[in-house]
Amino acid sequence: MTTPVRRAAVFAILATLSLAVPLFGPAVGATLAAIVLVGAFVLTDGPLFDLLAYPSDYEDGRLYGLLTFVLAAVVLGLIAVTASLSIAVFVGTVLLIGYGNLGERLARLRTDTEVVVVTTFCLVATLAATAGQLATFWLTGTAIEPLLPTVLFLAASGTLFAALLRDVLLLYDDPIVMLSVGFLLWLLVELQPAIGAGEIAIALAVTVALGYASFALGTASIAGMLTGVLLGLVTIVLGGYGWFVVLIAFFAIGGLSTKYRYERKEELGVAEANDGARGSGNVLGNAAVALVAVLGYAASSAALLPADPNPALFLFAFAGSVATAMSDTLSSEIGSVFERPRLITTLEPVKPGTDGGVTWQGEVAGIAGGAIVALISYVLFPEVDAVGAAIIAAAGFVGMTVDSLLGATLEGSVLGNQGVNFLATLLGAIVCALLVFSVGVLG
Template sequence: MLKAAAFAPFAAVALLAAFVVDDGPLFEVFARPGDHQDGRLNGLAGFALAAAGLAILVAAMEMPVALFVATVLVISYGNLGKQAVAAVSDDPFLGTSGFVVGGFLGGFFGQIGARLIEETAVPVASLWPSLPLFVFLASSAAVVAALFREMLFERDDPLVMLSTGLLLWLFGALAGPVGAVEIVGALALTVALGYISYALEAASVAGMLSGVLFSLLVIVFGGFGWFAVLMAFFAIGALSTKFRYDEKRNRGVAEDNDGARGTGNVLGNAAVALVAVVGFAASTRIPVDGTLFQYAFAGSMAAALSDTLSSEVGGLYDNTRLITTFERVDPGTDGGVTWQGELSGLVGAAIVAVVAMLLLSAVTTPVGGAVVLLGGLAGMTVDSVLGATVEGARVGNEAVNFTATLVGAVVSTGVAFLVL
């Protein structure tokens, strides 16, 4: 009954906001900048239409009602949380934190309420085993929504809601049993990571949200060993970016924004790893050995750290040569390499390989570590070759980084498949 009725109230609100309520106290409550000029509640109408669209998925495609409710409340209470913070502070980090906290509370209690309404005969105590899963879904939805809000405009709430709802549906389908200790540890680590990365100016607000989301998904879908591999890249990569930063800036080879990594940089380096984690979570439902996804994850991370260290360290030296012709070029030239940078890249790939050997169940032997190391070096080399040939006006740095990590994942997975 709830599924069939979910669409109607939101459609009615959208019609009222678009065509009926154009003045008065109710209009003032929901009006956003620009609504007064247009004479209608565009923001509320778009929000309600997006909720109605999700409600159609509930009825037509069996999207769980609890996830639908959580998505709507994450956006609603997230906006309220951000507005509450904006009344006392204009700090972007605090505003985003207000959105995440408000969205989490709305999503968490929304799932509980929806389950109780759907299963009226079920006692409240029976929901206790599901609470860690509710926490994971609410926190991941809140971070996803905050990330989209950071990247888009306030008027894009419909797109934020639809995207958040679909991703939350995916997370809910992939998530297995979530333990209380696991989710508490995951949230503690990811929140600490987000705060430290922003406080040390190692990431922008959007980059911080991307890192928090990736870390949370890696822990829940993979485990703390996977998280340690991810941290080997994030922590050492961030430190290498800050290493002798003023000198690199004077040489014209430093990262922009004082070295703070944005969403594009995080996605370019970690998107392949995220796909590998999702694939591992889905491996029980698809005819693919989950072991291969572990090698894909480790190989992509080895390539990311190898490339980062080779660039950050190599840019400090003058003996730069183009990888394709070996002619001398200025430091910082795309595709330029130094022996110091290449050695640093080798060390970076080796660090990830060792961490993977120690903590990933599939990579437990020196041969397995060598496979990861090989993927990392292959990715670093491809990054340099692409930098020398196509990077620039036609291809951006993020696309090159993505390709390098993809090569690292493919090489590690392919070699593991053949020799292990």
């Protein structure tokens, strides 16, 4: 084995020590962690140092990679012992990172194809996280069968989030990834997802298949694919398939619109980079507000919010944000192929691709995009009547217009493209929820 693989194997073994907490109790687990931390601090050279050291550790002669890895596990362990984070989630998270990293390192011995490496990480990490949670339940005498769907959902969600963070961060940032995954899973557990084994299996199959299709068709990068699959999975489990259909309609139509007359866009210099494949930043810029709305809906349904709002308000906020994203994407991708855009603030002619430049063709396409989301919502959700659908479409138009105004005034100097998208979808969500509340659509 190469040194990176051996190091990953040792880290995986150390991650397995997290099982000492449910097996022997927190005191023994803390003692083992303290021994490893002291050893990592005093070990400054020699073969064992070379085995455990990351390249950056040689500069100061300290095993900072190992120290921070163990410290991250200790922090999660302390939260699990003193707060509502379950021991099972703590163990599953630590094993997810440790064994997922080992799986990735082994995959790199065989191939340089990044999608294969990421897939291997996801498979190994999901199995490790699942095994860690189940082992904890078995050691503590907890009934396993009723918890299997939730265990798989948490393992898959944590793995996708970890893979996404590892794509954005560095390999040596595993402690940050571990803590981030632990906090995400803590939140998801608090939302009390109610799912069956068949439902989670179908949800995983659908989201993974559609995610890979987006990657294979070139409409999403690997990071964009991971982000989309994670968003889709969380949306199905916490919202439902209707919410997922609305979200996937945006991803599908928006992705295809990026490919619309792509050669012409390249000639005009307005084509999306990476052959139109959207990355995680683009996906999150357009869908982060929708995800927050899904989480708000789940929290409201579980009576975790102090004001006890009507959960349907979050449904309309979700639809308003997606309508904005759809309207803006179609307006930009279709309108950009026409050579006579005008700046939305002054109506002066500008070059194609100018921030805040609009065309009448793009505006029509944007209105149609919002109407599509409104129609899908009207068909799928009993809470959305004709007035509610009209409000969703109107929110999409307002959000699209605000996106153009921000592009003409703040983009490039104060905000980036993803920031503009986020603020526009946020406004679309707020406008939709406020209009629905003010006209009494929800009774």
